[in-house]
Amino acid sequence: MEITTKDCNDVKVVSFKGRIVYDTEEIVKRETEKLVKGPVKNLVFNFGELTYINSSGLGLLINVLKQVRAAKGDVKLSNLRPELMELFKITSLNSVFDISPDEETAVNKFIKK
Amino acid sequence: MILFENQLYLEFPAKRDYIDFVSNKVVSSINTIAQEVHSQNITDELTMSQDLNIFGFGMNLSIDEALKNAIVHGNKSDPRKKVALSYYINSEKLEIIVRDEGIGFDHKNYKSLAEVDAEAGRGLLLIGNFMDEIIFNDPGNEIKMIKYLGKSKTAREDF
Numbered sequence: 001m002e003i004t005t006k007d008c009n010d011v012k013v014v015s016f017k018g019r020i021v022y023d024t025e026e027i028v029k030r031e032t033e034k035l036v037k038g039p040v041k042n043l044v045f046n047f048g049e050l051t052y053i054n055s056s057g058l059g060l061l062i063n064v065l066k067q068v069r070a071a072k073g074d075v076k077l078s079n080l081r082p083e084l085m086e087l088f089k090i091t092s093l094n095s096v097f098d099i100s101p102d103e104e105t106a107v108n109k110f111i112k113k
Numbered sequence: 114m115i116l117f118e119n120q121l122y123l124e125f126p127a128k129r130d131y132i133d134f135v136s137n138k139v140v141s142s143i144n145t146i147a148q149e150v151h152s153q154n155i156t157d158e159l160t161m162s163q164d165l166n167i168f169g170f171g172m173n174l175s176i177d178e179a180l181k182n183a184i185v186h187g188n189k190s191d192p193r194k195k196v197a198l199s200y201y202i203n204s205e206k207l208e209i210i211v212r213d214e215g216i217g218f219d220h221k222n223y224k225s226l227a228e229v230d231a232e233a234g235r236g237l238l239l240i241g242n243f244m245d246e247i248i249f250n251d252p253g254n255e256i257k258m259i260k261y262l263g264k265s266k267t268a269r270e271d272f
Contacts, residue, residue, distance in 0.1 A: 021133045055235035083170040
């Protein structure tokens with residue numbers, strides 16, 4: 001599991017590579033904790049190379065989303081693979097998260113505000 | 114057409130550390146069997162689905178969620194308790210049974226999460242979307258998940 005970040009104006013783009021499973025959950029928790037505590041609350045999670053997530057991982061994402069929204073920020077998702085998009089639809093989480101087809105669209109949603 | 118069947122039974126202590134390992138191994142073992150049969154019956158389109166990825170993401174997820182439920186909810190993460198997984202596969206269907214040593218749960222009245230943004234409670238919802246049938250035993254400490262091959266009833270064959 002690899003998590004890399006880059007800054008785009010006032011938005012932090014976070015790219016996930018690998019699988020969010022029980023073995024890698026701690027890494028994700030640790031890295032997202034840093035983001036939640038960091039100064040930039042406008043986050044884009046690029047899931048282009050995230051190949052797997054289970055219900056436990058979804059719970060973790062919701063936890064991050066709630067904390068960030070409480071701090072007047074948001075987590076927007078982009079580049080979901082078809083299987084992941086399917087998961088978000090099944091669980092209706094596509095209505096909870098703002099999901100964009102690509103990173104640029106997601107970043108622009110923050111800038112336009 | 115070659116008729117076939119295969120089964121496997123395994124037992125392990127209720128530790129979350131085993132979930133990823135066991136679900137990966139089981140999916141790859143099922144896939145090996147399915148591909149073997151597929152390559153032998155390559156001219157017989159009715160035997161197996163052409164899509165070898167049928168046991169991909171969704172199957173991995175279903176086993177993952179069932180094991181998580183058994184370990185965390187059933188056995189309360191007590192490593193002295195065991196989780197048993199078995200599967201049976203033939204040309205028509207794949208059955209996976211996961212059993213724990215817990216007291217079970219009221220599966221007849223169980224409803225997946227109340228709130229769309231709840232942080233837990235999606236496991237069975239996900240299993241139900243990928244598998245064709247889910248059957249619980251009476252106390253509710255055993256789940257049987259069935260996937261029909263080739264003529265899947267669900268719309269999400271590729272999932």
